[in-house]
Amino acid sequence: MLLSILTFVLAGQAAAERPPKPIVLSSSGGFQIGGTIIHSPFQPNITLSCDHGYMEYFLPYRPRKTSLVMWHSSSTQVWQNRWDGGPGFKDLFLRRNYPVYLWDGPRVGRANWACEPTIYIPSYMDTANFAAWNFGPRYKQWWPDVQFPTASEDAWQQATSARYVEYDTKANVGLHARAAAVAADSGRVGKDIVYLTNSAGGLRAQLTATLSNTTNIKGIVTYESIGYVFPDNINVTAGKGGFGPYVVPVEQFKKLARLLAVQFVWGDHRAENMSSVVESRLVAKLINQYGGNAKVLKLGNAGLKGSTHIPFADLDNEEVAGLLEEFLGENGLDGYVDEGDDDGEDYEDEDENEEQ
Ligand SMILES: *[C@@H]1O[C@H](CO)[C@@H](O)[C@H](O)[C@H]1NC(C)=O
Ligand SMILES: *[C@@H]1O[C@H](CO)[C@@H](O)[C@H](O)[C@H]1NC(C)=O
Ligand SMILES: *[C@@H]1O[C@H](CO)[C@@H](O)[C@H](O)[C@H]1NC(C)=O
Numbered sequence: 001m002l003l004s005i006l007t008f009v010l011a012g013q014a015a016a017e018r019p020p021k022p023i024v025l026s027s028s029g030g031f032q033i034g035g036t037i038i039h040s041p042f043q044p045n046i047t048l049s050c051d052h053g054y055m056e057y058f059l060p061y062r063p064r065k066t067s068l069v070m071w072h073s074s075s076t077q078v079w080q081n082r083w084d085g086g087p088g089f090k091d092l093f094l095r096r097n098y099p100v101y102l103w104d105g106p107r108v109g110r111a112n113w114a115c116e117p118t119i120y121i122p123s124y125m126d127t128a129n130f131a132a133w134n135f136g137p138r139y140k141q142w143w144p145d146v147q148f149p150t151a152s153e154d155a156w157q158q159a160t161s162a163r164y165v166e167y168d169t170k171a172n173v174g175l176h177a178r179a180a181a182v183a184a185d186s187g188r189v190g191k192d193i194v195y196l197t198n199s200a201g202g203l204r205a206q207l208t209a210t211l212s213n214t215t216n217i218k219g220i221v222t223y224e225s226i227g228y229v230f231p232d233n234i235n236v237t238a239g240k241g242g243f244g245p246y247v248v249p250v251e252q253f254k255k256l257a258r259l260l261a262v263q264f265v266w267g268d269h270r271a272e273n274m275s276s277v278v279e280s281r282l283v284a285k286l287i288n289q290y291g292g293n294a295k296v297l298k299l300g301n302a303g304l305k306g307s308t309h310i311p312f313a314d315l316d317n318e319e320v321a322g323l324l325e326e327f328l329g330e331n332g333l334d335g336y337v338d339e340g341d342d343d344g345e346d347y348e349d350e351d352e353n354e355e356q
């Protein structure tokens with residue numbers, strides 16, 4: 001009973017808050033990309049098309065040039081809604097006229113047509129999810145300032161049950177990066193791609209940039225990336241698992257330095273000596289040594305408190321979005337396709353007229 005009341009209240013709130021303007025799209029859709037065709041060992045004429053990724057897209061009526069490719073590690077849901085059901089980064093950036101792409105890498109989500117047998121073993125992940133997503137130090141022990149609607153059992157249920165199987169193996173990191181590189185080089189995701197990633201998606205996006213043969217990828221913003229790509233000319237030993245370190249030839253690593261900008265973002269509840277934070281600082285330094293533009297952003301230093309592992313779904317995600325807007329603007333990634341620079345005021349005017 002309490003659950004359904006909470007659900008009702010949350011849904012009611014979302015409907016009552018009138019958005020500042022409508023989201024106006026020219027089109028939306030999706031496509032499969034990358035992957036391969038395998039032949040049956042018993043009957044070579046029988047084939048399976050498999051291991052592709054799935055890209056869903058939403059294209060604003062008056063688009064900016066930069067395509068934001070939202071790359072999850074738990075599920076696309078984290079990009080679609082805030083923890084309380086309010087707008088996620090997908091809507092926040094569609095309202096800002098950025099083309100938005102939601103990516104499911106090979107074998108996850110809507111790309112689960114695998115070339116190899118896969119297995120799902122239920123493993124009581126709720127407890128582990130709570131701490132891994134940094135809602136608090138231990139299960140149901142929330143950080144006092146956490147940007148999550150802690151009183152809503154429904155919000156917690158939504159968060160923990162939205163997960164996909166993740167396949168955190170080294171082979172899967174390569175599989176995802178190769179499919180994403182094909183997608184990036186195809187031109188079907190635009191000529192100015194910025195990857196927004198969460199957690200394990202960060203390693204996959206870094207590797208993608210080292211595999212791409214075009215200049216279509218312009219930037220990467222990782223939210224709490226666990227796992228980094230290193231060049232093979234320093235003493236970093238490659239990891240055996242799915243969280244790096246991932247070592248690539250230095251010539252490939254230098255492709256990360258050719259991006260306009262890279263930003264590794266961390267929440268305020270992450271200690272400076274956490275191994276992934278240390279790695280992010282080292283990789284930023286290496287990228288910059290090769291002439292690149294990489295920075296580490298601690299959200300706490302920007303005044304944001306109580307961030308979770310998935311800050312773009314946090315209750316203060318408008319502020320997180322504001323920081324991303326700054327990043328895009330500073331790096332010249334906020335221009336419009338039609339070259340206008342009036343930041344879409346004409347559409348707001350139209351909306352006001354319709355209301356009167
Ligand atoms: C496989 O395809 C080839 C070429 O189309 C055909 O000649 C052959 O008969 C097919 N084999 C089987 C077992 O269907
Ligand atoms: C980039 O070029 C290399 C060398 O030709 C090739 O092996 C690789 O598959 C290409 N990458 C993509 C994403 O097509
Ligand atoms: C790597 O380690 C070897 C052996 O310990 C050492 O001789 C070398 O100077 C190290 N190289 C770098 C770049 O740190």
Ligand SMILES: *[C@@H]1O[C@H](CO)[C@@H](O)[C@H](O)[C@H]1NC(C)=O
Pocket residue numbers: 271273274275
């Ligand atoms: C990080 O620093 C804290 C406080 O200085 C210390 O207690 C902790 O053991 C350190 N953790 C690691 C992984 O070094």
